[in-house]
Amino acid sequence: xxxxxxxxxxxxxxxxxxxxxxxxxxxxxxxxxxxxxxxxxxxxxxxxxxxxxxxxxxxxxxxxxxxxxxxxxxxxxxxxxxxxxxxxxxxxxxxxxxxxxxxxxxxxxxxxxxxxxxxxxxxxxxxxxxxxxxxxxxxxxxxxxxxxxxxxxxxxxxxxxxxxxxxxxxxxxxxxxxxxxxxxxxxxxxxxxxxxxxxxxxxxxxxxxxxxxxxxxxxxxxxxxxxxxxxxxxxxxxxxxxxxxxxxxxxxxxxxxxxxxxxxxxxxxxxxxxxxxxxxxxxxxxxxxxxxxxxxxxxxxxxxxxxxxxxxxxxxxxxxxxxxxxxxxxxxxxxxxxxxxxxxxxxxxxxxxxxxxxxxxxxxxxxxxxxx
Amino acid sequence: xxxxxxxxxxxxxxxxxxxxxxxxxxxxxxxxxxxxxxxxxxxxxxxxxxxxxxxxxxxxxxxxxxxxxxxxxxxxxxxxxxxxxxxxxxxxxxxxxxxxxxxxxxxxxxxxxxxxxxxxxxxxxxxxxxxxxxxxxxxxxxxxxxxxxxxxxxxxxxxxxxxxxxxxxxxxxxxxxxxxxxxxxxxxxxxxxxxxxxxxxxxxxxxxxxxxxxxxxxxxxxxxxxxxxxxxxxxxxxxxxxxxxxxxxxxxxxxxxxxxxxxxxxxxxxxxxxxxxxxxxxxxxxxxxxxxxxxxxxxxxxxxxxxxxxxxxxxxxxxxxxxxxxxxxxxxxxxxxxxxxxxxxxxxxxxxxxxxxxxxxxxxxxxxxxxx
Numbered sequence: 001x002x003x004x005x006x007x008x009x010x011x012x013x014x015x016x017x018x019x020x021x022x023x024x025x026x027x028x029x030x031x032x033x034x035x036x037x038x039x040x041x042x043x044x045x046x047x048x049x050x051x052x053x054x055x056x057x058x059x060x061x062x063x064x065x066x067x068x069x070x071x072x073x074x075x076x077x078x079x080x081x082x083x084x085x086x087x088x089x090x091x092x093x094x095x096x097x098x099x100x101x102x103x104x105x106x107x108x109x110x111x112x113x114x115x116x117x118x119x120x121x122x123x124x125x126x127x128x129x130x131x132x133x134x135x136x137x138x139x140x141x142x143x144x145x146x147x148x149x150x151x152x153x154x155x156x157x158x159x160x161x162x163x164x165x166x167x168x169x170x171x172x173x174x175x176x177x178x179x180x181x182x183x184x185x186x187x188x189x190x191x192x193x194x195x196x197x198x199x200x201x202x203x204x205x206x207x208x209x210x211x212x213x214x215x216x217x218x219x220x221x222x223x224x225x226x227x228x229x230x231x232x233x234x235x236x237x238x239x240x241x242x243x244x245x246x247x248x249x250x251x252x253x254x255x256x257x258x259x260x261x262x263x264x265x266x267x268x269x270x271x272x273x274x275x276x277x278x279x280x281x282x283x284x285x286x287x288x289x290x291x292x293x294x295x296x297x298x299x300x301x302x303x304x305x306x307x308x309x310x311x312x313x314x315x316x317x318x319x320x321x322x323x324x325x326x327x328x329x330x331x332x333x334x335x336x337x338x339x340x341x342x343x344x345x346x347x348x349x350x351x352x353x354x355x356x357x358x359x360x361x362x363x364x365x366x367x368x369x370x371x372x
Numbered sequence: 373x374x375x376x377x378x379x380x381x382x383x384x385x386x387x388x389x390x391x392x393x394x395x396x397x398x399x400x401x402x403x404x405x406x407x408x409x410x411x412x413x414x415x416x417x418x419x420x421x422x423x424x425x426x427x428x429x430x431x432x433x434x435x436x437x438x439x440x441x442x443x444x445x446x447x448x449x450x451x452x453x454x455x456x457x458x459x460x461x462x463x464x465x466x467x468x469x470x471x472x473x474x475x476x477x478x479x480x481x482x483x484x485x486x487x488x489x490x491x492x493x494x495x496x497x498x499x500x501x502x503x504x505x506x507x508x509x510x511x512x513x514x515x516x517x518x519x520x521x522x523x524x525x526x527x528x529x530x531x532x533x534x535x536x537x538x539x540x541x542x543x544x545x546x547x548x549x550x551x552x553x554x555x556x557x558x559x560x561x562x563x564x565x566x567x568x569x570x571x572x573x574x575x576x577x578x579x580x581x582x583x584x585x586x587x588x589x590x591x592x593x594x595x596x597x598x599x600x601x602x603x604x605x606x607x608x609x610x611x612x613x614x615x616x617x618x619x620x621x622x623x624x625x626x627x628x629x630x631x632x633x634x635x636x637x638x639x640x641x642x643x644x645x646x647x648x649x650x651x652x653x654x655x656x657x658x659x660x661x662x663x664x665x666x667x668x669x670x671x672x673x674x675x676x677x678x679x680x681x682x683x684x685x686x687x688x689x690x691x692x693x694x695x696x697x698x699x700x701x702x703x704x705x706x707x708x709x710x711x712x713x714x715x716x717x718x719x720x721x722x723x724x725x726x727x728x729x730x731x732x733x734x735x736x737x738x739x740x741x742x743x744x
Contacts, residue, residue: 064732075604098471360436
């Protein structure tokens with residue numbers, strides 16, 4: 001396996017009232033082609049990640065919309081797995097490259113969420129866990145169940161949850177594309193408006209617009225950052241059907257596969273982007289990915305082990321929490337952002353972790369310049 | 373390339389008021405596993421084709437919903453390319469098999485369209501050609517433009533359009549899964565309610581519920597029907613951006629690729645399922661797939677060349693027109709139906725043709741027991 005990231009682009013995340021879905025697509029295509037500095041005609045196929053352009057934007061043929069930006073109109077398909085759509089599109093693209101049918105492909109993740117009200121957006125998002133939506137559960141409510149369980153079983157504290165948020169907002173300060181550039185104190189997070197106990201407003205990732213894109217290639221290139229391994233895990237859609245609310249099994253399965261494919265282990269990784277849709281989700285992720293034992297991740301965050309100078313850097317972009325969460329773009333942004341850090345020599349190997357629903361789908365991609 | 377269709381299932385198409393989306397998924401999974409007679413644990417991955425379960429059914433994590441039917445929860449992704457979603461999911465599944473990562477995969481296409489009103493369904497469908505929707509164009513209006521052009525340039529007549537419909541309703545009589553079992557005369561079609569001139573009610577495929585599934589495998593099997601080649605073409609989303617309204621370039625590109633991969637030509641094919649969302653679409657398809665010269669297909673239908681005893685059988689299932697068109701299921705149904713005919717010894721080789729939007733995406737799959 002030798003799939004290189006030969007181009008990457010991340011647009012500004014935020015409430016982009018001046019840009020519609022088609023504007024974001026255009027920005028992503030032009031941005032990633034400029035970064036890769038390749039002939040657009042060398043794009044053999046396109047994989048588009050988007051959760052709900054039909055409902056957010058009345059657009060239900062997004063693959064064709066992206067392909068239109070190329071005079072040779074490469075074949076395009078949209079890939080969807082709720083909030084894991086970005087990670088899944090990167091997996092679909094790699095499967096296509098490994099099949100030998102294509103040499104160079106574009107993966108573009110995009111979501112334009114602020115065309116509808118926050119209430120409508122929340123309702124659309126909640127249908128990724130539809131059996132629970134029937135009982136009135138929104139995503140904050142479902143992750144609140146996971147948080148309560150974790151606090152009860154492992155002693156995770158309110159202040160430790162807040163430390164995830166403080167760290168990610170600090171990280172976002174140095175990311176110009178982040179939605180928020182604002183520091184918070186532990187007290188501000190712990191005292192923000194209650195959404196679904198114990199989760200408060202500042203525990204929750206925002207509703208965002210944004211685009212991210214990567215170009216993946218099996219060809220030789222001056223760009224040396226590769227995807228060394230990937231994996232995908234599934235779990236039941238509904239929390240009520242799971243054996244253990246203290247872990248996300250889909251994340252464990254995806255990580256096991258990806259590390260095996262890459263012939264690497266957790267100690268080989270220096271930076272990770274994880275799916276922190278809520279503060280508790282980052283704690284679950286770093287445990288289930290195998291970086292911390294169960295019950296240890298919350299302490300690790302609070303004692304600075306997951307930021308610069310610690311054991312590994314978790315969410316250097318600011319994560320979903322502070323960089324923003326334009327759903328279909330998120331998984332692509334994680335890979336694009338880590339590729340840029342590896343190219344800059346900041347880290348040697350890194351891992352991206354993208355989750356759909358309340359953990360029913362999880363995707364892991366491991367990046368680096370070489371295996372060891 | 374040696375990808376076998378080791379199982380196939382088509383549920384009854386129609387207005388299935390007693391079955392919801394989750395019921396259709398269950399029926400499809402159980403039906404195809406029973407047909408394949410394999411251990412469910414041998415399914416390595418799942419590809420789900422669906423256009424708009426979010427808007428039709430408030431379900432936006434359909435991959436996970438299908439995976440739940442298996443105790444080992446195989447990795448699942450949803451693939452979407454408007455009305456070509458079924459054909460695209462079959463391509464994505466083949467790319468995954470050819471990558472060597474998986475040995476046996478399930479492709480399930482499903483759409484539950486009658487949970488919303490006909491008006492809402494039409495509005496949802498039209499967003500696959502959204503730039504034209506802005507001008508008030510629905511799908512019948514767009515295909516009416518293509519029909520008017522074809523009639524003007526090639527002399528295609530009202531009666532020839534009707535002959536497509538009469539033939540497909542005759543074919544559906546012997547397909548127990550078809551939505552309609554009712555014969556029509558040329559006069560009945562030509563005099564049915566005008567929808568968008570020249571297209572009348574009986575020129576248009578219906579709004580349908582339904583599920584279809586296939587299991588594809590690279591492993592040895594007693595089942596010998598293979599996919600011998602596939603291709604995908606794109607064109608501009610909007611008709612106004614195309615060079616020539618007399619042809620669908622995406623169909624031409626998809627067919628060229630598929631025939632090349634299969635090392636076959638049109639004369640090697642005895643039956644085809646084409647995307648007759650409107651009567652004119654079947655005429656365009658049989659020309660653009662290379663079975664008839666431009667301007668000859670309409671005469672061929674009217675003189676019986678595209679039914680049993682003619683040159684080749686077009687839409688033996690009854691097509692979208694009479695078998696029904698549950699959007700995400702259609703492309704999967706075409707392959708499942710042709711596989712069953714090849715297994716029954718009715719034909720040696722066959723071709724499936726699935727279109728998204730007003731021709732922006734086209735997919736072709738060629739099936740047979742062997743290349744020559």
